[in-house]
Amino acid sequence: MKALRLHGSGDLRLADEPAPVPGPAEALVRVTAVGICGSDLHWYDESGIGEAVLTRPLVLGHEAAGVIVDGPRTGQRVALDPQVPCGSCETCAAGRGHLCPQVRFLGSYPSAVSTPVEVQVGTTDAEFADARGWVAALRNGSTH
Numbered sequence: 001m002k003a004l005r006l007h008g009s010g011d012l013r014l015a016d017e018p019a020p021v022p023g024p025a026e027a028l029v030r031v032t033a034v035g036i037c038g039s040d041l042h043w044y045d046e047s048g049i050g051e052a053v054l055t056r057p058l059v060l061g062h063e064a065a066g067v068i069v070d071g072p073r074t075g076q077r078v079a080l081d082p083q084v085p086c087g088s089c090e091t092c093a094a095g096r097g098h099l100c101p102q103v104r105f106l107g108s109y110p111s112a113v114s115t116p117v118e119v120q121v122g123t124t125d126a127e128f129a130d131a132r133g134w135v136a137a138l139r140n141g142s143t144h
Contacts, residue, residue: 030069062105086103
């Protein structure tokens with residue numbers, strides 16, 4: 001698989017890397033799109049953000065979408081939520097995993113990633129086509 005990693009300010013390098021191997025309750029996703037946000041621009045320009053500094057090569061972007069390439073949901077398009085709650089604390093048990101004090105972030109995505117299935121938000125082709133219709137309508141200045 002290919003990964004574009006930041007090695008220092010403005011220093012991006014494309015390299016071949018081994019594909020991840022999914023663990024239990026994970027699925028391999030071929031990443032087809034990644035959003036770049038202001039945090040990524042800080043990493044690119046300054047090799048860090050706030051007190052966090054680049055200590056090893058980093059793949060920028062943490063809002064990703066792709067297609068599942070293994071398991072029972074093969075072929076399904078998914079958006080990947082970059083935050084993974086622990087699932088076992090009091091906050092998670094109360095249904096507030098987005099506030100989990102032990103939340104871990106998946107960070108950035110190379111061309112393929114193995115992620116927990118609970119952070120893969122799927123859609124059908126029909127829902128995807130409907131969403132494209134709404135985007136087209138908004139771009140044309142009309143609403144349904």
